[in-house]
Amino acid sequence: MTKLRQARTVAGTRILGLGSSQPERVVTNDDLAKIMDTDDQWIRDRVGIAERRFGGPADTVVSMAVDAGSKAIAAAGLSPSDVDTVIVASCTSTTPIPNAAAQVADLIGVKGAGGFDLNAACAGFCYGLAAGSDMVRAGSSRRVLVIGSEKLTDIVDPVDRSTAIIFADAAGAAVVGPSDEPGIGPVAWGTAGDLVDSITMPNGRHIYQEGQSVFRWATTKIAPIALQALELAGLEPSDVDVLVPHQANLRIVEAIAKRLRKHGAREDMVVADDIVTSGNTSSASIPMAMDHMRAAGRVHSGDVALLIGFGAGLSYAGQVVICP
Incomplete structure (x- = not known):
């Protein structure tokens, strides 16, 4: 009977480093009040937001993911070659083909990486973290870069008071790697x-x-x-x-x-x-x-x-x- 070799599993995983990225443009509640029927107090009372960041043409799901992911790798004390898988969670990527993960991996310098996108909307990072952790524990990956990246201003009506006051643009990332003691719990x-x-x-x-x-x-x-x-x-x-x-x-x-x-x-x-x-x-x-x-x-x-x-x-x- 033919026997297949299995990857060696590890005891646990943990987050090794974090990174984030935001566009430069700060949009205050007073800024929004100039283009819609709202004011600072109305927004603060309902959603608690004082300001947010809106991206420009150069700020994309991919570019913000590259910035956040690079910072997370550096914070982990690693180089891009130490990462072998990239997961990008996003519900605002405008081009399903090619996926964002492949582009992000190449631009960061993670060559030949496994890469895929997932869409669980605002739960996306936690879904990606669970997947990345399980991949490392199972031995199919050594270190996984998990990124949540969104340009929500691409899908928000800029004068719709119910959404334009809430949503903004940014990316956040974490590197997941092996650990002798579990540092990421079950999802x-x-x-x-x-x-x-x-x-x-x-x-x-x-x-x-x-x-x-x-x-x-x-x-x-x-x-x-x-x-x-x-x-x-x-x-x-x-x-x-x-x-x-x-x-x-x-x-x-x-x-x-x-x-x-x-x-x-x-x-x-x-x-x-x-x-x-x-x-x-x-x-x-x-x-x-x-x-x-x-x-x-x-x-x-x-x-x-x-x-x-x-x-x-x-x-x-x-x-x-x-x-x-």
Whole structure:
């Protein structure tokens, strides 16, 4: 009987480095008030955003992914040749063929890499992190670069007050590699396909969302998924040092944190609030928030972070990670 050789598995994985990228153009609430019926207080009260970044013609899903990915590799103390797989999570890539991952890998200098795109909207980074972690644990990859990159201004009606005040452009990245001790927990993920019409692109050009429906779903259904991710990792809410939900809306972020504290999370748990200055950047929001918090000294190496992404699909995914 012919026997096939299997790749050697590893005990665990961890995030080795983080990176992020944003366009230079800062757009304030007062800027938006000049082109639509809104004002600074109205936006802050509803979504908690003060400013966001909008990309120009030179800022693309690929270019921002290259910048964020290169920074993550450098932060990990690695060179591009140390990475063998690139995953790009995006729901705003304008060219399905060729995929973004192949372009990003080549531009970064990761030659001959395995590369693929995935689309789980705002849960995309957590989906990519789970896939990359499993690939390393199974031995099919040594180190995986996972990037969430979005140019949401390409699919937002610039004068639609329900979406233009929320969405922005950015990329966030993480390098995943082997570890003697597990540093990335099992993923808790799924979809609520019965609510697929809550966030759509009905005309094929602009994003539409039923804001109240999404708000009710996120504030009631996401905290239980976060608790499930903790259970899968064998941890309690009190073990969490940092909560990094998808930066969809500050009110949603605060509601998730409040529910977790009711289940035993500590009052001193640090909660990501990158939404205030970055807006909703879909799959980029979680890794970028982590990178910004690390740079600001709000999180430290070894901290236990609970990540939870959610968005169109409706897709969701969460896992516990040890901060690099």
